[in-house]
Amino acid sequence: xxxxxxxxxxxxxxxxxxxxxxxxxxxxxxxxxxxxxxxxxxxxxxxxxxxxxxxxxxxxxxxxxxxxxxxxxxxxxxxxxxxxxxxxxxxxxxxxxxxxxxxxxxxxxxxxxxxxxxxxxxxxxxxxxxxxxxxxxxxxxxxxxxxxxxxxxxxxxxxxxxxxxxxxxxxxxxxxxxxxxxxxxxxxxxxxxxxxxxxxx
Numbered sequence: 001x002x003x004x005x006x007x008x009x010x011x012x013x014x015x016x017x018x019x020x021x022x023x024x025x026x027x028x029x030x031x032x033x034x035x036x037x038x039x040x041x042x043x044x045x046x047x048x049x050x051x052x053x054x055x056x057x058x059x060x061x062x063x064x065x066x067x068x069x070x071x072x073x074x075x076x077x078x079x080x081x082x083x084x085x086x087x088x089x090x091x092x093x094x095x096x097x098x099x100x101x102x103x104x105x106x107x108x109x110x111x112x113x114x115x116x117x118x119x120x121x122x123x124x125x126x127x128x129x130x131x132x133x134x135x136x137x138x139x140x141x142x143x144x145x146x147x148x149x150x151x152x153x154x155x156x157x158x159x160x161x162x163x164x165x166x167x168x169x170x171x172x173x174x175x176x177x178x179x180x181x182x183x184x185x186x187x188x189x190x191x192x193x194x195x196x197x198x199x200x201x
Contacts (some may be wrong), residue, residue, distance in 0.1 A: 014088065015059075017114045019046060028061040031071075031081075037063045043162055051075070053201065060086065069134060072095040077126045079119065084186045088112050098135040101127050104179035107200075113184040121175050158187035163194060172198065 005028070007021035016029045017038065028046060047068040048061035062068045067089060074085035074097075088097060091112045100108045101124050109120035118120060157201060165174035173194070180193035 002048045002059070004045050004047045006042070007060075009040050010045060011043045012038070012040060015090065015164065017046070019044070019061075026059060028059045029086060030063075031067065031086060031094075033062075033067065033089060033093055034063040034114070049075075062089075066135075067094040070097055073127050073130060073134075074194050075121065077123050079122065084112075084114050087114055095135075100124075100130050101131045102135070104175050104177060105159055106129070121172070124175060155185065155187045155190060159190040159194060161192075162187070162191050163198070166195075168198060 005019050005026055006019055007019040007026070008144050009017055010025055011018040011022045012035055015032075015035075016027055017035065018025045019180075020026075028048060030046075040070055041121055044060040044063070046063065046194060047065045048059050049059050049068060051060060060068075060071060062071065070095075071085050071089060073084075074080050074088055087107070092100065092108065096108070099105070104124050106117065106120035106124060109115050109123060115123075159177045160173045163176065168176075176194035176197045177190055180197055181190055185193075
């Protein structure tokens, strides 16, 4: 397993860099965020992940270890894959990706080409707890860092059930409820605010 590669940047492309180490040029797929931090001729240490598929072996690497961590999280979501994970990180800074997930902001995630509404919601549902745990030191609202943005089970269930009775799917209803909840809110208020969010989509 490759943890990092240290060498000289010999070339940069639209979504990759070539790093020479001991006479070998490694093509490493990366985000626009990382490409923006480097120039040809730079000596650098790039944190890497080798992705092995049935018909392909590719290297993905990032200037910042936290960006690699986010890439690995996204890559494990069912239906995402390495290329789409890279597209997310090229469109949205990894810190902002973490905030979008923690705050259930599916609308911002759908700004990425290839990420539809259902895919964005899947990312949030799969990664929200992990992101809050791994990136909790970032500038997120205190309620999010401590997990207090989630409704109590009773209020949550009532609000989700009411939205489903209005024709919304469980995933949409749950995501909307979590995105608007504030500590102490009652089901009726949650439903009202969640409906505002759903109607904007």
